[in-house]
Amino acid sequence: MAEVRHHKAAEEPSREHPQIELGLNAAIVMVREQQPYILVARSGAEEAGTWDALPFGPFAPRAHRTLEIGLREWVKRQTGIELGYVEQLYTFGDRGRHEEPGGGHMLSVGYLALTRGGAEELMGSHWSPWYAYLPWEDWRSGKPAILTDEIEPRLKAWAAKTPAPGEPARPLRRAERLKIGFGIGGVWDEEKVLERYELLYEAGLIEEARRDGRAAANQWSDLPELGRPMAFDHRRILATAMGRLRGKLKYRPVVFELLPPEFTLYDLQKTVEAISGTLLHKQNFRRLVEKGGLVEATGNVSTETGGRPAKLYGFRREVVLERPAPGLRVKAGRG
Structure with a gap:
């Protein structure tokens, strides 16, 4: 299921007038047999390879009166599911998050949707365990080995390095951010899912950083697969949805x-x-x-x-x- 992009051959985007496109993404969650699942489909987009993607569709203001109506229509058309609970998460638009053919820029409005699941014909989509994408987030059998064996040693090595010239200044040092996000030297907070994903991306430890050409990814020659990658910035959207839902449970x-x-x-x-x-x-x-x-x-x-x-x-x-x-x-x- 590809992210749809419309480009007019006669109109090349420029710095002064960049081409902006608005997409709608849905992180649709179901729990079955004590496991949480996310609805995904193969992206089919050339630059995304065959990685899993969230259900997606462009916002068409002439056809969709609201963003949510557009989302519901795309999900129904692509997966056959009638969404119930839907909540807007965030607008994702960082430049350089993924390949942008033709110079256009994609803004993605992410949504969290909850469903009980059923016998719907999913029309090419499928349910996939969400911890397959973020395995360090599942502590039900104790601290995940991927944290102890793979992630924490590399993050500590990254934190000990001097930031590269031109890297944006941050109010907190790297070690302090690891303490807050991953509980290294502190306490693990299950709601900080997005913060952890962002740290892994910034440190170049996940495939999306390598795919997006991040310089930090070049320092790792023996990097194992840290969770299943997703198309475009969809794993970032999934991390946002997971953190939001975990927090929402409490109130x-x-x-x-x-x-x-x-x-x-x-x-x-x-x-x-x-x-x-x-x-x-x-x-x-x-x-x-x-x-x-x-x-x-x-x-x-x-x-x-x-x-x-x-x-x-x-x-x-x-x-x-x-x-x-x-x-x-x-x-x-x-x-």
Whole structure:
């Protein structure tokens, strides 16, 4: 699924009048069998090779009254999915993020969308585990080995080097940024997904930096694949979506957009863990849910657990009227 670009042969962009195009990207998230998935498709774009891409389409103001309407129409046309929950993330427009044939410049408006999934015909798209792209973000089995063995030693070596001439001055030193982003010498914050991706890109440690011609990537001769690369700046958009969703869990009941109408408390906990990338204490989590008044028993039970029947619950919608931030303020634990 290629990023569509329209260029008039007779009109060459110039420095004074650059050609600007507006695209719409959707990070569509689903949780199934305790794993979070992202909807992707092969980009098909020459400069992107065959890397995975997020669903994408250009904004056509004459056809789409709003950006969100345009996004929904493109996703429906390309994947067959009718989007439910949609939230605008950010506008991505950094120059040099990817090849720009013809000299045009692409602005991408990224969106986070949540779905329960179903039996839709995906029309060439497919669900892919989102931790395949950002494997250092999944701490459910302890600290990922890719951090200890591959990422942290290289980031420390990068932080110890003197910044290259002409590199933009930053208020924080490299080592301080590693402490904040990766918790090196500090504490890991699961919400800082984008900050971590940006550090890896700046240090030249991921394939997108090499593909985009970043000088920092030339210093690494033995670099393993640190997560599956994506077309254009789509992995950056995915990192933004992951961080936003992790933060949103704590003050909005968005997790219920990923669950069926009836669910067990076990299902709810495992869905939160899948998104946050951390394990939670069972009893503490259940006390938090009960205290928050987020769910109510439906009177039905599930026998799928293999043990004694488990109570089924539903989202108690009245909670959004009772307090301003009805989320799950879970505290991530680290082993």
